[in-house]
Amino acid sequence: MARLPASTETLIDRHGPHLAFEPPGGFAARGTPDRAVKTHCCFCGQQCGVQLLVKDERVIGVEPWEEFPFNRGKLCPKGIKRYLQNNHPDRLLYPLVRTGSGFARIGWDEALDQVAERILRIQARHGRDAFAVLGGASLTNEKAYLMGKFARLAVRTRHIDYNGRLCMVSAGAGNLKAFGIDRAANPWADIALADCILVAGANVSECSPITTDYIWRARDRGARLIVIDPRLTPIARTADLFLPVKPGRDAALMNAILHAVIRLGGLDHDFIAAHTTGFEALRDALDAFAPERVETLVGIPAARIVEAAALWAQAPRTMLLHARGIEHHTHGVDNVLACINLVLATGKIGKPGCGYATITGQGNGQGAREHGQRCNQLPGARDIENPEHRAVVAERWGVSPDDLPGKGATAPQIVEKIHAGEIRGLLSLCFNPLVSLPDAAYTQAALERLDCFVAIDFFLSETARHADLVLPGSLQEEDEGTVTSVEGRVIRIRQAVAPPGEARQDWRIICALAERLGGGERFQFAAPSEIFDELRKLSAGGTADYAGITYEKIDRQMGVFWPCPDADHPGTPRLFEGGRFGHPDGRARFHAIDYRPPAEDVDDDYPVILTTGRVVSQFLSGNQTRRIGPLVELYPEPRVEMHPRLAARLGIADGERVRVVSRRGALELAAHVVATIRPDTVFIPYHWPGAQSANRLTVRAYDPVSGIPEFKVAAVRIERLAAAATRREP
Amino acid sequence: MSQAAREPRALFVDAGRCIGCHACEEACSECAGHGGQAMIHIEYLARAASVQTAPTVCMHCAVPACASVCPADAIKVDATGVVLSALAERCIGCGNCALACPFGVPKIDPVRHLMTKCDLCYDRTSVGRQPMCATVCPSGALFYGTRAEVEDQRRARPLDQFRFGAQVVRTLNHLMVPAATDLLAIAAGTAPRARAEQHLEEALC
Numbered sequence: 001m002a003r004l005p006a007s008t009e010t011l012i013d014r015h016g017p018h019l020a021f022e023p024p025g026g027f028a029a030r031g032t033p034d035r036a037v038k039t040h041c042c043f044c045g046q047q048c049g050v051q052l053l054v055k056d057e058r059v060i061g062v063e064p065w066e067e068f069p070f071n072r073g074k075l076c077p078k079g080i081k082r083y084l085q086n087n088h089p090d091r092l093l094y095p096l097v098r099t100g101s102g103f104a105r106i107g108w109d110e111a112l113d114q115v116a117e118r119i120l121r122i123q124a125r126h127g128r129d130a131f132a133v134l135g136g137a138s139l140t141n142e143k144a145y146l147m148g149k150f151a152r153l154a155v156r157t158r159h160i161d162y163n164g165r166l167c168m169v170s171a172g173a174g175n176l177k178a179f180g181i182d183r184a185a186n187p188w189a190d191i192a193l194a195d196c197i198l199v200a201g202a203n204v205s206e207c208s209p210i211t212t213d214y215i216w217r218a219r220d221r222g223a224r225l226i227v228i229d230p231r232l233t234p235i236a237r238t239a240d241l242f243l244p245v246k247p248g249r250d251a252a253l254m255n256a257i258l259h260a261v262i263r264l265g266g267l268d269h270d271f272i273a274a275h276t277t278g279f280e281a282l283r284d285a286l287d288a289f290a291p292e293r294v295e296t297l298v299g300i301p302a303a304r305i306v307e308a309a310a311l312w313a314q315a316p317r318t319m320l321l322h323a324r325g326i327e328h329h330t331h332g333v334d335n336v337l338a339c340i341n342l343v344l345a346t347g348k349i350g351k352p353g354c355g356y357a358t359i360t361g362q363g364n365g366q367g368a369r370e371h372g373q374r375c376n377q378l379p380g381a382r383d384i385e386n387p388e389h390r391a392v393v394a395e396r397w398g399v400s401p402d403d404l405p406g407k408g409a410t411a412p413q414i415v416e417k418i419h420a421g422e423i424r425g426l427l428s429l430c431f432n433p434l435v436s437l438p439d440a441a442y443t444q445a446a447l448e449r450l451d452c453f454v455a456i457d458f459f460l461s462e463t464a465r466h467a468d469l470v471l472p473g474s475l476q477e478e479d480e481g482t483v484t485s486v487e488g489r490v491i492r493i494r495q496a497v498a499p500p501g502e503a504r505q506d507w508r509i510i511c512a513l514a515e516r517l518g519g520g521e522r523f524q525f526a527a528p529s530e531i532f533d534e535l536r537k538l539s540a541g542g543t544a545d546y547a548g549i550t551y552e553k554i555d556r557q558m559g560v561f562w563p564c565p566d567a568d569h570p571g572t573p574r575l576f577e578g579g580r581f582g583h584p585d586g587r588a589r590f591h592a593i594d595y596r597p598p599a600e601d602v603d604d605d606y607p608v609i610l611t612t613g614r615v616v617s618q619f620l621s622g623n624q625t626r627r628i629g630p631l632v633e634l635y636p637e638p639r640v641e642m643h644p645r646l647a648a649r650l651g652i653a654d655g656e657r658v659r660v661v662s663r664r665g666a667l668e669l670a671a672h673v674v675a676t677i678r679p680d681t682v683f684i685p686y687h688w689p690g691a692q693s694a695n696r697l698t699v700r701a702y703d704p705v706s707g708i709p710e711f712k713v714a715a716v717r718i719e720r721l722a723a724a725a726t727r728r729e730p
Numbered sequence: 731m732s733q734a735a736r737e738p739r740a741l742f743v744d745a746g747r748c749i750g751c752h753a754c755e756e757a758c759s760e761c762a763g764h765g766g767q768a769m770i771h772i773e774y775l776a777r778a779a780s781v782q783t784a785p786t787v788c789m790h791c792a793v794p795a796c797a798s799v800c801p802a803d804a805i806k807v808d809a810t811g812v813v814l815s816a817l818a819e820r821c822i823g824c825g826n827c828a829l830a831c832p833f834g835v836p837k838i839d840p841v842r843h844l845m846t847k848c849d850l851c852y853d854r855t856s857v858g859r860q861p862m863c864a865t866v867c868p869s870g871a872l873f874y875g876t877r878a879e880v881e882d883q884r885r886a887r888p889l890d891q892f893r894f895g896a897q898v899v900r901t902l903n904h905l906m907v908p909a910a911t912d913l914l915a916i917a918a919g920t921a922p923r924a925r926a927e928q929h930l931e932e933a934l935c
Contacts (some may be wrong), residue, residue, distance in 0.1 A: 021766065022766060027764075027765040027766050028765065045821045058883060060833065061760055062760065064757075064862065064866055066865065071868075073865040073866065074753075074866055074868045075753055075757070075866040075868065076751050076753050076866075077752045077753045077755075077756040078753055078870055079866075080757050081755060081756055101824075146901040198895060204798040205749035205750075205751065205869070206749070206751070209749060209751050209868035209869070210755070212747075212749055212868055212869040212870075213868055213869060213870055216747055216869060216870050217870075219885075220883060220885055221886050222885075227926070232780075232781060232926060232927065232930050233781065234748075234749035234750055234751075234781045234783070235779050235781065236926055237924050237926050238746065238747070238924065238926065239925070239926045240925065241925075241926075241929065242926035242927075243929070243932060244924070244929065244930045244932075244933040246933075246935075247822065248907045273862070295934060296934055299933050299934045299935060300932075300934065301932055301935065304929060304932065393849050450819065575770065616749075616750075616751045616752070617752070630756055630759070630766075634752055642794065644778070654778065669762065673778065674777060674778055674779075674781075675778065675780075675927075675930075676779075676781050676927075676930070678930070678933050679933070679935050680935040726922060
């Protein structure tokens with residue numbers, strides 16, 4: 001049913017990606033803006049403050065917002081050129097229905113009627129859970145909340161999940177296990193106050209550039225920087241100590257660092273005794289991780305591991321930051337817990353300049369994981385399998401707990417259930433799984449198997465090309481709402497312009513569908529602020545308590561950190577002060593972590609480790625940034641990064657096109673021969689679709705706890721292309 | 731009036747902090763009158779060996795070679811020492827300035843026969859703001875302010891004297907260099923390797 005309705009070339013010709021380079025009418029015609037709207041970047045979890053310049057009700061440019069305290073006017077290239085997604089020739093302007101030769105325009109009523117009718121028809125024939133919903137972590141808190149409510153009370157399916165499954169779930173699960181609360185423990189201002197900063201698996205200079213400013217402010221005071229990464233990233237280049245970990249061995253390395261810290265006498269025995277449980281079991285487990293014993297495994301000389309332990313142990317105040325580099329693994333949660341063990345064992349948390357944070361990836365990577373669009377979660381970061389939590393939410397929604405569906409499938413499991421014929425229909429908002437899930441060929445086959453696929457989007461993403469119905473939704477700057485930034489700071493997204501053409505704000509589309517599905521009385525919202533009011537009241541008493549947060553308070557305080565339980569509460573920038581953690585007994589938990597190898601290790605047939613990640617000029621699946629000309633020019637297409645020693649062994653020259661082959665598929669792309677990566681590892685950024693998609697190679701293997709895919713380790717071989725065999729780039 | 735207040739504000743360029751993100755270029759291209767073109771440029775120094783990048787931007791020389799060699803007298807210096815971009819009505823696009831500049835800054839627009847380069851965003855700095863490149867720079871590789879301010883905040887020291895062969899050039903903008911450096915000699919040769927680059931060499935494979 002859902003094969004492409006026309007050739008890829010035809011669809012690209014009609015719907016892009018095309019490149020936008022200039023504001024409407026060109027730079028010369030830009031003129032003076034009518035107003036500047038203070039809002040935030042639409043891309044990553046840093047959520048930098050920025051002003052959108054509006055003239056004649058169109059966004060014509062940006063201006064730094066220097067008063068916003070997080071980024072003080074600083075921006076990365078994406079934040080500067082983001083405005084070019086407005087007035088874009090590819091913008092979806094009216095509902096589309098699939099035809100024999102592409103897509104045709106239809107009216108909203110007809111489109112919404114058709115969507116509702118198809119959902120109900122599939123459910124009548126195959127059961128309610130045969131229809132699934134996918135959301136995203138770029139959505140505002142209001143929309144994320146609404147998606148969860150919509151899936152459970154209007155579609156009445158258990159299967160809703162979101163693309164944060166590819167992003168924050170390992171960190172979230174680890175935080176919850178260890179601390180009882182899933183949020184960055186410290187505000188970013190604490191980074192600048194630290195004496196030693198350990199960055200594990202986070203390419204901050206490309207994926208969260210503003211964080212480099214905080215790190216440098218600490219270093220201006222004399223702080224030391226340790227970076228753990230298989231690649232020498234721009235921030236790693238300047239580190240005092242660089243630990244080039246072999247991909248997939250992070251838990252063993254963190255265990256070894258803690259082992260060395262113990263040998264150096266760096267434990268905080270008082271803190272361990274007063275504020276934690278489980279240390280004895282951890283200590284026993286660490287016996288096997290002496291640096292000398294694991295140096296070959298982790299790929300780093302023992303002396304350097306000991307050096308890291310000494311830098312960490314000697315610094316009065318430390319910050320540990322990690323991101324997807326340690327989290328995108330089949331043992332991602334273990335890696336997170338091994339990091340937290342180091343922080344807890346040295347008592348370095350809950351104080352100014354001293355603590356821990358995971359760096360959220362997506363714009364609302366924090367908030368979108370709190371309000372119930374996750375398969376296992378209800379609003380307020382409540383557990384869908386906890387009877388008390390279910391009762392609270394059901395009561396506030398005015399339904400019986402029995403009418404609340406139970407835990408559903410994760411996003412990758414939803415794709416598996418589509419393959420199995422168990423899920424027959426799908427509605428997706430803000431998710432481009434064809435580019436972002438591992439093993440793209442498998443995802444594509446699933447899309448082709450659906451009886452009905454409905455995509456709400458602003459551009460026709462590679463995934464949306466497979467849709468039966470496409471509903472034109474809203475760009476971030478076309479709606480009001482809130483997001484929760486990397487710091488746990490709830491901030492305001494302000495509407496700059498109206499959606500163009502017949503495009504509608506996403507929440508209006510969802511509410512209109514709920515009306516047609518028979519749940520309309522619970523979706524009577526006149527504005528995002530009304531959704532937020534419902535959300536914050538519902539979150540009261542939950543872990544992520546927004547009860548005391550209002551739009552007005554956010555404006556007044558430049559954001560409010562949750563938990564904020566009542567109107568007089570100022571919010572909570574720093575968690576765990578005084579060693580009080582989120583578990584009922586107030587204690588943090590140690591976890592004894594063993595080392596487990598990656599799901600697919602190298603062998604004779606596939607002898608090279610592939611790791612994937614991002615470049616600074618693109619964002620995630622690229623549905624927005626691959627349409628912004630100046631960003632595309634900075635890094636036009638993916639290359640495979642490899643060390644000169646590996647290249648020499650294979651006879652590959654810089655710039656030569658090569659074939660990278662895994663058990664899932666193959667990719668042809670140019671070699672980028674650089675001495676800034678481990679010689680046993682190659683790197684490919686994942687922002688591109690089709691023949692350029694790194695996810696044609698990655699493996700469908702998931703963390704057993706978080707369900708995150710193992711994007712950071714797959715086994716590949718590199719082949720020279722026959723045609724290029726004699727060519728040598730200068 | 732304090733000394734800090736009398737000091738001129740200038741750009742302080744710390745290539746050591748540059749992360750190669752190109753935010754400065756993209757910001758510059760958005761500035762009024764730039765028409766999407768950047769007057770600052772980010773380049774890898776030797777990508778095969780290192781991720782080190784550096785911004786190239788007009789240093790605003792005290793005695794600007796570009797102005798000295800201009801046959802059309804198109805390059806003027808304002809009262810604050812800012813070397814202005816070529817006057818469009820005078821510039822003949824001959825490229826002498828580009829050849830003469832020791833820092834490799836001026837670019838010639840072949841269509842308009844016009845030299846363009848950074849003039850320190852007069853429209854912004856004249857009203858007390860920073861050039862947009864320095865405002866947005868996420869790593870602090872570009873800092874706009876006074877020498878006293880940057881010395882107060884940073885460990886690296888500002889330097890405004892450069893020796894090219896036998897010639898010493900003084901500039902309004904500064905490069906940030908390790909402490910105890912008072913003159914930078916530009917010479918051919920391989921750059922010393924960063925500590926982290928040595929640590930990568932030690933990786934066990």
